[in-house]
Amino acid sequence: MNVKKASSIQRVIKSSLRNNQPKAKFETSLKPPRANHTLKQYLQRNSFTRAIEFFRELLRQNPSAVDSYSLVFVLKACTRQSLIVEGQQGHATAKKLGFEPIIFLQTCLIDFYSATGNVDSAYCVFDEIHCKNAICWTSLITAYVDNDMPGKALDMFKKMLMTNLEPDQVTLTIALTACADLGALSMGEWIHSYICRENVLRDDLCLRNALVNMYVKCGDIDAAQTLFYSSSQKDVFTWTSMIVGHALHGQSLEALDLFAKMKQANGNIKGCKHLVVPNDVTFLGVLMACTHAGMVEEGKRQFKSMVQDYELRPRLPHLGCMVDLLCRAGLLEEAHDFISQMQVQPNAVVWRTLLGACSLHDNIEAGSTVRLQLHELEPTHVGDDVTLSNIYAAKGLWYEKTMLRCRIRSRRAPGCSSVEVGSEVNEFVAGDSHHPLKAQIYDVLVHLMGIIRSCNHMPET
């Protein structure tokens, strides 16, 4: 097996060399520190492809100039650009040059595989590290969080603690993000108490921001607020987390009030060093607050301010939020016009918002048109047909509804599940608000969440 593996590695390396057609001459007669300096500069200037080309050239003309640090830079370039093949070639080169035992290189590989969505490979790299430190553990936990597996991330965090390694502030920050994604309040509280016991950790702003966010996402807005006001140092993350927190909890006025305070705080500080400028995520929180409160005019005003006063280009989330704002107010036509005038191609989320509003306001004509748009973007998504069929149902168009339901049934898209109740099998599809089983299933989910939460206490060690 090793022979086979080795020959495939050789092939990868050879192909990496064959692909090498540099557009410009590189200075390759360098010793490692000098060559690495050049690589680092390419990274700092975001010239990722240049960095990789330079590395290939080095490997061909002056292999002795390449060391483990050079590979760190190359792998970082691949990670930033999600260059799968190039990163795998880097992995192969690391093996060939005998850099396998070097832990910071393995950590880079974990990051690379995570960034390219290959969590299993990230785990394999981690698993082969003989003497694991807190940093490579953190990279693995981050890989699970970044790939939407917060439960796995927390499992790994617990495993790490059981090996008696001390988590550093970075480990705890990412573990708190996992808690936030999972709604694991008790685990989050446990981490909070851990932080309070360690003096060194208490002043870390990222960590405190992660705590605020964790409390927000786990529903304890009071704890989040207490932390927010007790911290003397606040950056744009601190403010944004709290503004979004209020918005998510339906406290729109509090969110807008806090946003005003944030801008005020800037005015009070003379030096530019501590200036906290709202960014596009902050504005997303503000727009969410307006949407939830149905404050159409305020939302439009803030959107305008974002573009004009802060020169932030609205991205799809902002546009989606604006569409939602208009839709909830029943301004379907204005919402449709807004989408048509957008500089950015609308995605399925934006159209789905409009479709939901059509359903809410029983607008068949617009609903069908929007459904067509959605079908082009996501042909397999069943939920949209369900929404449309609900419009038909609401209007008493039973034939249309039945026909549409038959089409859905024949497609059997993934993500559609069946629930057995007694002798009857009922289809349950996301977005089917009229389904009689929805309340029942919701109850089951709440019950399960309770069980999951109670399992999140630290295991006895």
Added chain:
DNA sequence: CCCCACAGCC
């Protein structure tokens, strides 16, 4: 000369 982190639309 090196490796890990915080806020987001349905």
